Amino acid sequence: xxxxxxxxxxxxxxxxxxxxxxxxxxxxxxxxxxxxxxxxxxxxxxxxxxxxxxxxxxxxxxxxxxxxxxxxxxxxxxxxxxxxxxxxxxxxxxxxxxxxxxxxxxxxxxxxxxxxxxxxxxxxxxxxxxxxxxxxxxxxxxxxxxxxxxxxxxxxxxxxxxxxxxxx
Amino acid sequence: xxxxxxxxxxxxxxxxxxxxxxxxxxxxxxxxxxxxxxxxxxxxxxxxxxxxxxxxxxxxxxxxxxxxxxxxxxxxxxxxxxxxxxxxxxxxxxxxxxxxxxxxxxxxxxxxxxxxxx
Numbered sequence: 001x002x003x004x005x006x007x008x009x010x011x012x013x014x015x016x017x018x019x020x021x022x023x024x025x026x027x028x029x030x031x032x033x034x035x036x037x038x039x040x041x042x043x044x045x046x047x048x049x050x051x052x053x054x055x056x057x058x059x060x061x062x063x064x065x066x067x068x069x070x071x072x073x074x075x076x077x078x079x080x081x082x083x084x085x086x087x088x089x090x091x092x093x094x095x096x097x098x099x100x101x102x103x104x105x106x107x108x109x110x111x112x113x114x115x116x117x118x119x120x121x122x123x124x125x126x127x128x129x130x131x132x133x134x135x136x137x138x139x140x141x142x143x144x145x146x147x148x149x150x151x152x153x154x155x156x157x158x159x160x161x162x163x164x165x166x167x168x
Numbered sequence: 169x170x171x172x173x174x175x176x177x178x179x180x181x182x183x184x185x186x187x188x189x190x191x192x193x194x195x196x197x198x199x200x201x202x203x204x205x206x207x208x209x210x211x212x213x214x215x216x217x218x219x220x221x222x223x224x225x226x227x228x229x230x231x232x233x234x235x236x237x238x239x240x241x242x243x244x245x246x247x248x249x250x251x252x253x254x255x256x257x258x259x260x261x262x263x264x265x266x267x268x269x270x271x272x273x274x275x276x277x278x279x280x281x282x283x284x285x286x
Binding site: 004047060064065066072076126133148151153154157158159 | 172272
């Protein structure tokens with residue numbers, strides 16, 4: 001077991017342990033905060049896979065943004081005044097059946113897939129540099145279209161939140 | 169490759185250690201003379217009114233959604249910033265177009281009053 005393996009298992013442990021808390025915690029706030037460490041662990045694994053840009057995006061968007069949105073969602077939707085912020089276990093049998101089926105099919109796909117294994121990994125120590133180069137030269141149009149998609153999301157959010165209010 | 173992340177690792181270790189050490193040090197070293205007034209719950213110096221567990225306004229959610237959209241914009245800025253010198257004027261104009269498109273949305277949201285707190 002070399003250093004790489006140790007670091008991998010460290011991040012894998014963080015991810016799985018905190019994901020376990022997300023699933024099994026009875027308190028929904030603990031679950032939401034535990035998700036922070038799940039996202040962090042996944043970001044660490046991305047770094048190990050030489051995907052540094054995705055790791056940065058993971059930290060910025062998921063840890064910085066989506067998690068805040070999730071916490072807001074918890075605070076907005078719960079009937080926190082009258083009921084405890086707790087999750088309950090309902091429909092245990094159908095749920096475990098469904099989960100077992102999903103897990104089985106995922107494992108089936110995993111073992112049935114003919115994974116291509118690269119013998120020597122090309123030197124891709126930093127992907128961000130190459131990615132930026134290609135974004136702004138070869139794949140310029142998709143890059144600009146991405147801003148249009150963000151524009152649509154922006155306008156959609158404003159439309160839903162402020163329905164019926166006209167501009168000017 | 170992994171060597172490049174050693175500073176980040178040191179930073180994380182020190183950050184966590186500092187936070188734990190400081191809070192524990194004040195717990196261990198500080199004098200403890202509790203009384204009823206000190207142990208009472210307070211918020212910004214005033215006595216708390218109503219429950220802390222209230223439903224929040226939907227406006228916070230709107231702000232958080234806008235934050236995520238601009239957060240994603242920042243993620244797109246990052247690979248451009250890495251190549252900024254190399255791409256020069258060409259890259260600058262491309263990014264200008266990118267930001268202008270998003271700025272249109274920002275102006276729309278602004279005019280729609282989504283940033284107003286009424």
